[in-house]
Amino acid sequence: MLAVIAGTGALPAEVAAHAPGRPLICAMAGAEPDMVDPEITFRFEQLGSFLERLKAAEVTEICLAGAVRRPHIDPSAIDAATMPLVPVLQAALAAGDDGALRAIIGIFEQAGFAVRAAHEVAPGLLMAAGVPTKVQPGELDKADAERGADIVAAMSAADIGQSCAVRKQQAIAVENLFGTDWMLVSLQQRPDGQGGLLFKAPKPAQDRRADLPTIGVETVEAAAKAGLSGIVLEAGGVIVLDQDAVIAACDRLGLFLWLREA
Amino acid sequence: MLAVIAGTGALPAEVAAHAPGRPLICAMAGAEPDMVDPEITFRFEQLGSFLERLKAAEVTEICLAGAVRRPHIDPSAIDAATMPLVPVLQAALAAGDDGALRAIIGIFEQAGFAVRAAHEVAPGLLMAAGVPTKVQPGELDKADAERGADIVAAMSAADIGQSCAVRKQQAIAVENLFGTDWMLVSLQQRPDGQGGLLFKAPKPAQDRRADLPTIGVETVEAAAKAGLSGIVLEAGGVIVLDQDAVIAACDRLGLFLWLREA
Numbered sequence: 001m002l003a004v005i006a007g008t009g010a011l012p013a014e015v016a017a018h019a020p021g022r023p024l025i026c027a028m029a030g031a032e033p034d035m036v037d038p039e040i041t042f043r044f045e046q047l048g049s050f051l052e053r054l055k056a057a058e059v060t061e062i063c064l065a066g067a068v069r070r071p072h073i074d075p076s077a078i079d080a081a082t083m084p085l086v087p088v089l090q091a092a093l094a095a096g097d098d099g100a101l102r103a104i105i106g107i108f109e110q111a112g113f114a115v116r117a118a119h120e121v122a123p124g125l126l127m128a129a130g131v132p133t134k135v136q137p138g139e140l141d142k143a144d145a146e147r148g149a150d151i152v153a154a155m156s157a158a159d160i161g162q163s164c165a166v167r168k169q170q171a172i173a174v175e176n177l178f179g180t181d182w183m184l185v186s187l188q189q190r191p192d193g194q195g196g197l198l199f200k201a202p203k204p205a206q207d208r209r210a211d212l213p214t215i216g217v218e219t220v221e222a223a224a225k226a227g228l229s230g231i232v233l234e235a236g237g238v239i240v241l242d243q244d245a246v247i248a249a250c251d252r253l254g255l256f257l258w259l260r261e262a
Numbered sequence: 263m264l265a266v267i268a269g270t271g272a273l274p275a276e277v278a279a280h281a282p283g284r285p286l287i288c289a290m291a292g293a294e295p296d297m298v299d300p301e302i303t304f305r306f307e308q309l310g311s312f313l314e315r316l317k318a319a320e321v322t323e324i325c326l327a328g329a330v331r332r333p334h335i336d337p338s339a340i341d342a343a344t345m346p347l348v349p350v351l352q353a354a355l356a357a358g359d360d361g362a363l364r365a366i367i368g369i370f371e372q373a374g375f376a377v378r379a380a381h382e383v384a385p386g387l388l389m390a391a392g393v394p395t396k397v398q399p400g401e402l403d404k405a406d407a408e409r410g411a412d413i414v415a416a417m418s419a420a421d422i423g424q425s426c427a428v429r430k431q432q433a434i435a436v437e438n439l440f441g442t443d444w445m446l447v448s449l450q451q452r453p454d455g456q457g458g459l460l461f462k463a464p465k466p467a468q469d470r471r472a473d474l475p476t477i478g479v480e481t482v483e484a485a486a487k488a489g490l491s492g493i494v495l496e497a498g499g500v501i502v503l504d505q506d507a508v509i510a511a512c513d514r515l516g517l518f519l520w521l522r523e524a
Contacts, residue, residue, distance in 0.1 A: 150420060151420050151422055153420075154416050154417070154419060154420035154422070155416070155417075155420075155422075155436075157416060158412060158413050158415075158416035158417075160413060160416070160417075160433045160436060161433065161436070164422075165438075167439075170438075170439045171422045171423065171438045171439055172438050172439050172440065173438055174417075174422060174423070174436035174437075174438050175436075176427075176432075176433045176434050176435055176436050177429075177432045177433055177434050177454075178434065178452065178453055178454075182451075182453070185451070186448040186451065189444075189447070189448065190440065191440055191444065192439075192440070
């Protein structure tokens, strides 16, 4: 049986909808999901007991989906089953985002669970390579997409961000800590009118058992408001939520969507 | 004798003020400077005659300073002295910014002139390493500056931009085609309150005979409005215009300015 540890955002509900069978939806106290109802809510300080409860429920696979904030630990709330995990948990919370995630995944695996990424549990979250929209990218867009891939590769190597906007092979927006949506809102104030594309790809080093980057209808709308003429995603590397609505939004707003082979 | 080919912005006037002797100020038609008065204005189509005129005036050194737009060429206006240069000029205009500049510099050198960068002609445009402001950077700022240097190095390698803003070692802004000031204005909408620093450095591959990146009082004011607490420049790599006013603005707004050894 599959347990989904659900954070905020639309991804947990999409995973639950696309996964075979009916997964057990769980949530961490303080980081409850906003779009699914968890059957089990656990405290981070009682992670050990939670894992025992999953085993009793015959869970064998765990999927982490959605955004989760770092918990603040109340040492007095740590229970006996969690005590042996404390050194690993402390190290996890002191690490960067990637390191923290790897440590948590390590705890689940150590306890005998298989940890699966959202797109492994629900492969339908990834779209096939190609262009599913009415508008197709042109030759200039192909050059801009290639430039975008180079820029994001350089950004990923320096751990800056995972998306950029490119026009005439020049970076007109570069994602920072605040994410893709913030970048697109900033770009509404662009001094060069319109044109160009959004490029998004996963970090090469990203642990693929955790969430891939994600876009949805609001990304399409933000890209259109920023004056961009299309969206290019690394095929197999970016989750597309609510895919029919995304394609419809692109067609309505005159954007192309291109799932591009890396 | 030195000739300054002056574009727009404050740099040509500062070069003229700091250079020894009284340089001959020249300008290209269509790209006239806004802060100095040129004695000679030449058409790009008559570059050959212009170079002959400089020689007649006993000019031996040329400094390109300030911003110049790419000219549109009127083939019927090309004069006899410029005709032999046409193949090189055509290639220059078809190249990227760096390539175009190198080609133009090559023409001047071929004609026997020594091409000097603004900071070579007027070394006072660069500030000495150190912290000339009342506020000094702290330990966290030092870590952020190091991260900023890494980010700009990665950005430069991919030809994205030459500055970024860093807070807690994360990129909260990354310069794009629209430049440092645009980045700082965007950052006014930051969701994380305030803090962090602006880091700016030249591209390693930048042809040092052309302009280094530049800051001035408006950069300090924009950084303060963006909630940043300091500015870090690669020492010897960034021109500071109106230096006393820049330090005074930092002191007034509570920012540190750190000329950091690379």
